[in-house]
Amino acid sequence: QQQVKQSPQSLIVQKGGISIINCAYENTAFDYFPWYQQFPGKGPALLIAIRPDVSEKKEGRFTISFNKSAKQFSLHIMDSQPGDSATYFCAARGGADGLTFGKGTHLIIQP
């Protein structure tokens, strides 16, 4: 049972455009939703995270939008740059254990 569904699997965006990655979850006990960025050969790096008591969180060019009733959240990357090309994972957590990850989105920003 996949508890966090992520889409699209891959995404190509022109430099300067907006990259949007979506995730949906099933477990209503989840109360923390981070996004991770992973470059080839590296471990995932925490990018931004949100809790369900807010609908949006912005940090620089990165924004998380959260819809609790729909059990969906998304990552928006504004003014996308070639250096943003990486694999992005959404995740969710409820309780004192590990994160449940989506399967990842391979993002390519074309110059």
Added chain:
Amino acid sequence: GAGVSQSPSNKVTEKGKDVELRCDPISGHTALYWYRQSLGQGLEFLIYFQGNSAPDKSGLPSDRFSAERTGGSVSTLTIQRTQQEDSAVYLCASSPEIALYEQYFGPGTRLTVT
């Protein structure tokens, strides 16, 4: 400061052999997590430690997998009688007690079972 470190970075082993993977968490982090990342897949949670204890071992894929943590710091993930399906990148993460939800990952150990 130093991040999470893992060793070895790469490990090639023959089917049936045992392997040990090591994780050094960020200094002072009380929680430690192990994940497995298979090619083209997301991360699969295996086990976590709060201090030296692991409250829930149900995420380990089989009884060939075990993990321990000593002194509230270094952790070792051991895979006995390795199988080809064990080939993956094994990632370790740690969290500070004041922000247990924020997990910081190491670079991983790429395990190849031939």
